Amino acid sequence: MKNVSDRHEDFFDRVYKIVEKIPYGKVTTYGLIAEKCGIKSSARTVGWALNKAKFSNLPCHRVVNRNGELTGKLHFGQPELMELLLKSEGVMFIDGRVDLSKNLWIPRKLS
DNA sequence: TGGATGACCTACA
DNA sequence: CTGTAGGCCATCC
Numbered sequence: 001m002k003n004v005s006d007r008h009e010d011f012f013d014r015v016y017k018i019v020e021k022i023p024y025g026k027v028t029t030y031g032l033i034a035e036k037c038g039i040k041s042s043a044r045t046v047g048w049a050l051n052k053a054k055f056s057n058l059p060c061h062r063v064v065n066r067n068g069e070l071t072g073k074l075h076f077g078q079p080e081l082m083e084l085l086l087k088s089e090g091v092m093f094i095d096g097r098v099d100l101s102k103n104l105w106i107p108r109k110l111s
Numbered sequence: 112t113g114g115a116t117g118a119c120c121t122a123c124a
Numbered sequence: 125c126t127g128t129a130g131g132c133c134a135t136c137c
Contacts, residue, residue: 031120049118060118113137121131
């Protein structure tokens, strides 16, 4: 069996691998990532992983909640940064939220 | 070991 | 729309 540290690396690694693959100009959701990680019942933990990864080079600004709201913007240092980055990538906003119907990217399941 | 925390989700009033 | 409530799971202390 795996050690706790191994499990933690493994879990974070899954989230990283998915977030890392989010294409330019697209966004995905915590729940979707969680689902592809096999922990669909806990999208929260995905946010936790991103919290640890916010100092990494991951495009965590492309991860929004199920409603298309930028719930994690407060963790970017500057609240407006997240929306700015997305807009600069061509992501369309509707009433302060991401237009998921046009910009949603569904990650592929990890093998 | 167990409670508290969290960048969530769903359901309901 | 807002607020409340429950659940889910990894991590922290």
